[in-house]
Amino acid sequence: MNNKMNRRDFLNLSVAAVTSSMLPSALAGGSPTTGSRVPVSGVQLYTVRTLMERDVTETLKALAAIGYKQVEFAGYYGVKPGEIRKVLNGEGLAAPSAHLQLSELRANFAESVEAAAEIGHRYAVLPWLAEDERTPDNYRQLAEELNRWGEQFRAAGIQLAYHNHDFEFEVTDGFIPYHHLLEATDPQLVSFEMDLFWMHKAGRDPLAYFRKYPGRFPLWHIKDMDKAGNMVNVGAGLIDFPEIFKAAKTAGYRFGFVEHDSPENPLQSVTASLAAVHRWNGR
Numbered sequence: 001m002n003n004k005m006n007r008r009d010f011l012n013l014s015v016a017a018v019t020s021s022m023l024p025s026a027l028a029g030g031s032p033t034t035g036s037r038v039p040v041s042g043v044q045l046y047t048v049r050t051l052m053e054r055d056v057t058e059t060l061k062a063l064a065a066i067g068y069k070q071v072e073f074a075g076y077y078g079v080k081p082g083e084i085r086k087v088l089n090g091e092g093l094a095a096p097s098a099h100l101q102l103s104e105l106r107a108n109f110a111e112s113v114e115a116a117a118e119i120g121h122r123y124a125v126l127p128w129l130a131e132d133e134r135t136p137d138n139y140r141q142l143a144e145e146l147n148r149w150g151e152q153f154r155a156a157g158i159q160l161a162y163h164n165h166d167f168e169f170e171v172t173d174g175f176i177p178y179h180h181l182l183e184a185t186d187p188q189l190v191s192f193e194m195d196l197f198w199m200h201k202a203g204r205d206p207l208a209y210f211r212k213y214p215g216r217f218p219l220w221h222i223k224d225m226d227k228a229g230n231m232v233n234v235g236a237g238l239i240d241f242p243e244i245f246k247a248a249k250t251a252g253y254r255f256g257f258v259e260h261d262s263p264e265n266p267l268q269s270v271t272a273s274l275a276a277v278h279r280w281n282g283r
Helices: 002-028 045-054 056-066 081-091 102-107 109-119 136-155 177-184 196-201 206-212 241-245 266-280
Strands: 042-044 070-073 094-099 123-126 159-163 190-195 219-222 255-258
Touching: 042 045, 042 255, 042 266, 045 056, 045 070, 045 266, 056 081, 056 266, 070 255, 081 094, 081 109, 094 109, 094 255, 102 109, 102 136, 109 123, 109 136, 123 190, 136 159, 136 177, 136 190, 159 219, 177 190, 190 196, 196 206, 196 219, 206 241, 241 266, 255 266
Parallel strands: 042 070, 070 094, 094 123, 123 159, 159 190, 190 219, 219 255
Antiparallel strands: none
């Protein structure tokens, strides 16, 4: 009981300190960019995974207090789907999307669909491939699996999606995995979650993909990069998000989630990133 209260006190105090010290100044700076207003009020929970490991409920409360309205799960940390749904409802949060590992989909597909439906996810996203899975033959097999899984998810009212890193753009004898996944999957069954940091890391132009494959990118990871190629808080790097936001309609944008893979202070990171998005949207 004492440990639980300590965690709660820590999270609440952290939120109060971060919100009072960082959010007003961040919102006050800069001038709004016209023509690029895109609703972004989501966060990928991998950013705060160290807090989620300690206390899922209090972490979700902390994010709601900062101002987030949506979360994207990356694991449930042993908490039952019904309990997660209860906490989300209590905090006014929605969880339109969740990351599901390839091993989960292959070994426990029915359970994955059931949990996603119970929590209320609208998208189920494959976020990562282990290095030994990254061969042309395996990508060809994966495209077939994605089509099959996408049909089954769709029957439950959920859309399947694939999340990129930079390794999907490595060329093997002219074979580009990301291009194959886009071409070999049914647009009605398989969507894509574009990670804007990793697209830039791979030297690719997100706008070119939006134009070539319109409507296939309903989910975005909004992550920033500095001039050295390092991941930084949104708004602290060089990626021109307002310009990218202008193409949201072409992309088929529905939900955006800010993220930082390894922030020094997770709550400070998500607070600063949300403030940057609000600033661009003139809030």
